[in-house]
Structure formats: C-alpha cells, structure tokens
Amino acid sequence: MGSSTAVSHRTQAQRFAAFKDALRERSLKSTSQRDDIARVFFANDQHISVEELYREVKRVNPRVGYATVYRTVRLLRECGLAAERHFHDGEARFENVEEEHHHDHLICERCGRIVEFANDAIERLQEQIAARLGFVITRHKMELYGLCAECRSGRTPHAAAKRESRVSRT
Amino acid sequence: MGSSTAVSHRTQAQRFAAFKDALRERSLKSTSQRDDIARVFFANDQHISVEELYREVKRVNPRVGYATVYRTVRLLRECGLAAERHFHDGEARFENVEEEHHHDHLICERCGRIVEFANDAIERLQEQIAARLGFVITRHKMELYGLCAECRSGRTPHAAAKRESRVSRT
DNA sequence: ACTGGATTGAAAGTGATTCTCATTTTCGTG
DNA sequence: CACGAAAATGAGAATCACTTTCAATCCAGT
Structure with a gap:
C-alpha cells in the first residue's frame, strides 16, 4: 500500500540561510521584520494563512505590520521558498517549498x-x-x-x- | 487516442424549465429578473463571470441590479444548475451543469x-x-x-x- | 558617522462579493 | 379581482482579503 515518507530536507536554519542569500542576491536589505517573519514561517511546517502568520509573528515582535507580513510572504514566494495555495476557505495559505517534488x-x-x-x-x-x-x-x-x-x-x-x-x- | 464528444444533453429550454421547477419546489417566486438572468446564463455555454453575465443581462433588461445577478447565480448553483469555478484571474466563473459527469x-x-x-x-x-x-x-x-x-x-x-x-x- | 535609497506601518484604497433596507412585486386566499 | 403577507429587488453601504500610498525610519556602502 502507500508509504508515507518525511520530505523536509532542509532544516529551518538552512532555509533561513537560503532566505538571507536570496536577499543578498537581489540586493534587498535584511531587516528585523523580514528575519522574524521568515523565521516564524520556516518554523511552521504547515499550511499557514497570512492572518495566522501575522498573529504568530506579533508574539515575537509586536511592532510588525500586516502589510509587511504580506510583503514578506510575497518575497518568500518570489524566492521560491514559499508556495501559495488557495483552498476553499477564502484566504491564501503558504507552505514551505522543498526543492524536491511537487505534491x-x-x-x-x-x-x-x-x-x-x-x-x-x-x-x-x-x-x-x-x-x-x-x-x-x-x-x-x-x-x-x-x-x-x-x-x-x-x-x-x-x-x-x-x-x-x-x-x-x- | 482521445475522442471528443459533445455533452450538452439538455437544451436551453429544458434547463430553463428545470430552473422554474426548482423555484416552485422551493416555493421561491418567479420574477422577470430571475427569468432573464437564467435565460442568459443558459444561452451562454461558456465559463462566464458574474461581471460578464451582468453586462449581458443588462442588454436584455437594463433594470437588473448587480446584487440580483449574484443572488440568482447563487440560486442556480444551489439548484445544481450552475457550477462555480475559481481559476487564477480572481473572479469566480460559472458554467452550466450537465447531470451526466463531472469534468x-x-x-x-x-x-x-x-x-x-x-x-x-x-x-x-x-x-x-x-x-x-x-x-x-x-x-x-x-x-x-x-x-x-x-x-x-x-x-x-x-x-x-x-x-x-x-x-x-x- | 553620513546619506540616499530601501523598508516600514498606518491608513486609505481595491476589487470581488455580500448585506441592508426601503420600496416593489408575487401569489395564495377571500 | 383585490388583499396583504412574505419574498424579491436595487442602490448603495459594508465586508473581506489583499495592495498601495506616503511620511517616517532604517540599512548598507562609503
């Protein structure tokens, strides 16, 4: 029958490093907001909505704004580190991207x-x-x-x- | 290899009759707006957006409001006569439902x-x-x-x- | 440290869709 | 056919998820 296999090949730290590299490559600046949002995103291995991510990040750094979470999530998507999904509950959800395979x-x-x-x-x-x-x-x-x-x-x-x-x- | 087959089994008139029956079954009222919207919807055998449907209906009956088109489309969906689709252009599209088979x-x-x-x-x-x-x-x-x-x-x-x-x- | 361009947050703006509510219409009953 | 309650309508306000604006702030290369 079907076999279940874990496929998270990159650790959180590796993903975070990849994010920092991507920023450098694009000559974008490293900011505490971006770092905090990315860290929370990489730590969460689920299908997280922007709303949820925003709330999680708020606990780490209450000064981040909604817009920045949206902007950072878009950035993560553009860097190929996040994938956007639209299920049927109205809001977009993002998940960590593994280089390996689509699912x-x-x-x-x-x-x-x-x-x-x-x-x-x-x-x-x-x-x-x-x-x-x-x-x-x-x-x-x-x-x-x-x-x-x-x-x-x-x-x-x-x-x-x-x-x-x-x-x-x- | 693959064969293409037309599958529109019900005529526009039959679909319209089915709509009228559905209204009666649910003790909903027949109104000229509903009739006009449904007729235009059944006449269009494509994936139509509410915006497009609204514009088409306006040409037949300029007094219909946006809200009524939305309401009627929802009604058609609830009656199983329309299927809602979300492709990636932001707006919902509706298509005629054929009893036969999903696609x-x-x-x-x-x-x-x-x-x-x-x-x-x-x-x-x-x-x-x-x-x-x-x-x-x-x-x-x-x-x-x-x-x-x-x-x-x-x-x-x-x-x-x-x-x-x-x-x-x- | 300086400084100019990038980034941020708050709030305003969008675009699609839904709701509100005063007015109009339908339809079963007398 | 006329009534009248209940349903439906339309215009605009509201909502929801998301994006943009812009003045204030921050980063990074000199």
Whole structure:
C-alpha cells in the first residue's frame, strides 16, 4: 500500500540561510521584520494563512505590520521558498517549498486537516491528456475534498489542529 | 487516442424549465429578473463571470441590479444548475451543469482558453489514493495550466474568445 | 558617522462579493 | 379581482482579503 515518507530536507536554519542569500542576491536589505517573519514561517511546517502568520509573528515582535507580513510572504514566494495555495476557505495559505517534488492536497471538509500526497501515475496521465489536446502543462492544481477517517468515525473533530506535514508518495 | 464528444444533453429550454421547477419546489417566486438572468446564463455555454453575465443581462433588461445577478447565480448553483469555478484571474466563473459527469479543466495561460476534459483513470486513482490515506472523497478540483498549441505556435492569440464548450473524454 | 535609497506601518484604497433596507412585486386566499 | 403577507429587488453601504500610498525610519556602502 502507500508509504508515507518525511520530505523536509532542509532544516529551518538552512532555509533561513537560503532566505538571507536570496536577499543578498537581489540586493534587498535584511531587516528585523523580514528575519522574524521568515523565521516564524520556516518554523511552521504547515499550511499557514497570512492572518495566522501575522498573529504568530506579533508574539515575537509586536511592532510588525500586516502589510509587511504580506510583503514578506510575497518575497518568500518570489524566492521560491514559499508556495501559495488557495483552498476553499477564502484566504491564501503558504507552505514551505522543498526543492524536491511537487505534491497535491487532500482536505477534510469537516476538520480542515490537510494531507499532502504525490502520485506519478496521475501526473503522467495529466501530461498525456494535455498532449492529446495540444497543450503543454506548466503547472497544475489538484485538490481532493472529502472526509478523513477520524471524522467519519464520529470521533471528536480536532479543529484542524493536527495538520500533516508529510507527503505520502503513493 | 482521445475522442471528443459533445455533452450538452439538455437544451436551453429544458434547463430553463428545470430552473422554474426548482423555484416552485422551493416555493421561491418567479420574477422577470430571475427569468432573464437564467435565460442568459443558459444561452451562454461558456465559463462566464458574474461581471460578464451582468453586462449581458443588462442588454436584455437594463433594470437588473448587480446584487440580483449574484443572488440568482447563487440560486442556480444551489439548484445544481450552475457550477462555480475559481481559476487564477480572481473572479469566480460559472458554467452550466450537465447531470451526466463531472469534468476538469485545462487552461491556457496565454490566451485564457479553457478546455474541459474528463478522465476515468485519474478519477479511479484519486479514489485509491484517498482510500489509502483514510479519506472518502466528496468532490475534487483539478486544473492543468499551460500553453495551447496555437499559443505555442506563435499565431495570434485570440483573446480568450474561442472558449470550448465540449468535454473531451480521454 | 553620513546619506540616499530601501523598508516600514498606518491608513486609505481595491476589487470581488455580500448585506441592508426601503420600496416593489408575487401569489395564495377571500 | 383585490388583499396583504412574505419574498424579491436595487442602490448603495459594508465586508473581506489583499495592495498601495506616503511620511517616517532604517540599512548598507562609503
């Protein structure tokens, strides 16, 4: 059956260093706000919204403004360190990017739990379909919505608390 | 290889009748606004935005308000006659729902052309993956973004004009 | 340390969508 | 057909997530 494998290859510190390098490369300045926001982002291995990130950062450094969190998150995206996702709750969520491989999401509609997965067979089929219709794919988005085992079993829904941070390679 | 088949099984008139039936079932009132909006929606076999729908309806009946178009589109969605889609241009688009089968989208990032397709093999794989992770799928979303043959060949991009309204069954 | 351009925060601005509420319309009943 | 309650409408205000503005502040190269 499917095997679950952890795939966080870079440590927080390595990611943070990559961020600092990216700033230098682009001749952008290092500021305490950027550092704090990036650190909190890298420490959080989940699908975090800007709102959530803002609140977390506030606890570390109460002087940061909302706009700066947005700006920094955009910066992280442009540096290839964050990936933006739009699930169906209206707000964008960001996740750490691992150089390795793209993945998709399985979302529990009851408790909000998000499980990541990757499947090569599906990716190959997508390429085939696109090719038949004359397209070359540059990126894709696949989200499966449903109910997780726990929610179906009627046990206490755990308020999206236990978000998975592993990719299941199937 | 893949075969393309037209799948619009209900005529505009049949869809309109279904709408009127749905209103009656829910003891909602028939109004000229609702009728006009629904008629325009059913006549348009593409992925229309509320803005576009509003403009079209205005030409038929200039007294309809923006809010009513939004309300009616929501109603159509609730009646199962319209499906809401969120591609990456910020605004929601609605399409006619055919009872038959769900489909996914292939979107050209250059000209905006949207091609629909359906693929059972992928759907089966999705079910398998979800099952392995303990989920039961209720719905999904799959969008492939890329470049269509025409845009890659460098010919004049046709400003999203020729939107496809056929589902390619692959 | 100096200094000019980058960065920041607060608040105003956006764009899509929803809500409010006074006015109008529909439709079952008399 | 006329009533009248309940529903629907439209104009504009409100909301929500996000971006921009701009004066004040901060960083980094000299």
